[in-house]
Amino acid sequence: MPDRNESSLYAQVSAMCADARCLRAVLAQAQGLPARAPFEARIHPRDQMLLHSLREHRDAGAAFSQYFAIALQQYAAANEVVRAVFGDARDLRVLDFACGYGRLLRFLGLALPRGQLWASELQEDALAFVADAFGVPTIASHADPARFDPAQRFDVIWVASLFSHLPDALFDAWMRRLYGLLTPRGVICFSVRDVALLPHGVAAPVSGLAYSGASENADLGADIYGTTYADEARVRRAVHAAAGGERPLHRLRRALANEQDLYVAAADPARDLSVLAGFRRGAWGWLDRRELRDGRLELEGWAASLDDGAVAAVELEIDGRVHACTTGIERPDVAAAFGDARLGRAGWRFETTLGARVTQAFVVASARSLTGERALLYVGTVGAA
Numbered sequence: 001m002p003d004r005n006e007s008s009l010y011a012q013v014s015a016m017c018a019d020a021r022c023l024r025a026v027l028a029q030a031q032g033l034p035a036r037a038p039f040e041a042r043i044h045p046r047d048q049m050l051l052h053s054l055r056e057h058r059d060a061g062a063a064f065s066q067y068f069a070i071a072l073q074q075y076a077a078a079n080e081v082v083r084a085v086f087g088d089a090r091d092l093r094v095l096d097f098a099c100g101y102g103r104l105l106r107f108l109g110l111a112l113p114r115g116q117l118w119a120s121e122l123q124e125d126a127l128a129f130v131a132d133a134f135g136v137p138t139i140a141s142h143a144d145p146a147r148f149d150p151a152q153r154f155d156v157i158w159v160a161s162l163f164s165h166l167p168d169a170l171f172d173a174w175m176r177r178l179y180g181l182l183t184p185r186g187v188i189c190f191s192v193r194d195v196a197l198l199p200h201g202v203a204a205p206v207s208g209l210a211y212s213g214a215s216e217n218a219d220l221g222a223d224i225y226g227t228t229y230a231d232e233a234r235v236r237r238a239v240h241a242a243a244g245g246e247r248p249l250h251r252l253r254r255a256l257a258n259e260q261d262l263y264v265a266a267a268d269p270a271r272d273l274s275v276l277a278g279f280r281r282g283a284w285g286w287l288d289r290r291e292l293r294d295g296r297l298e299l300e301g302w303a304a305s306l307d308d309g310a311v312a313a314v315e316l317e318i319d320g321r322v323h324a325c326t327t328g329i330e331r332p333d334v335a336a337a338f339g340d341a342r343l344g345r346a347g348w349r350f351e352t353t354l355g356a357r358v359t360q361a362f363v364v365a366s367a368r369s370l371t372g373e374r375a376l377l378y379v380g381t382v383g384a385a
Contacts, residue, residue: 012060047101061380179242208234282373303367309342
């Protein structure tokens, strides 16, 4: 259960979810999203993704920003994969499997017509929440893959952050079950944490899959859910076994939140997945420091693109006034974290005087890539120190 401070932070996040300024800031980054109203921003109090951010940052603005930044990036990635594979097809049946409390669904539900999107999840309260909040038909999952029977097939099965949490046997069992639910033209898109991301000093096992029972979700047992790292060869073996032979499989490195790899596997042996070669990860970054002291606001962070290296600009809105700044400050930590020397000067800094009597400022920070993709870096109120 959340502690008292965590509950207070959650209340602050909930207030942000109802704040028109925060919602405008989020939706401004959601490129290609149809203008359908209303946007449902509610976050369930047991949403593990939000709770993880609250515990990491101990700050409502940072947690809100991280939650929605990842949601926006995941939506952009899913949208790009589907468009590349299916073009303008408008009759797709899409399943968001292991949807959690709907971090992605809130955007998919706006992008897809009713009758084309389903959600499935093991946690009963999560499934009830997404049905109520986003109006999406739901399918109860099961701890045993063999007992999961949605009684239909899908053109797209999206599985974010499940295979990055499964022990060895369940990794194969869920791959087999979900792959078997594809239509003849269907694809499954799933994320995996590569063994290259194993903690320093931990060697990758010969099997290609490393599993630990620890995870951010205390509600699920370590026998079915933990933390998993798998190499490409292990993933290919799982897909090969599930399909009963070779099938098209394409790896998109660091395509989910610029951390996990996305794999796209097709049911049709003739499906050409080389169309994904031009996949773009877009802009990414963070606001590391925000301080308002004696009427002077100082902001500092980083922004970059794994596609291009540099971004076009960091855009700032401070109490409604728009500013821009460029990157160029040395950030060897960013380059090291992503293993990309181009990101070594991804840092940026901005300062402005608001007036001695100003005690708080509403800040929106975003990054724009060289080709126009956007990323949310921060939205929230900065109070005087």
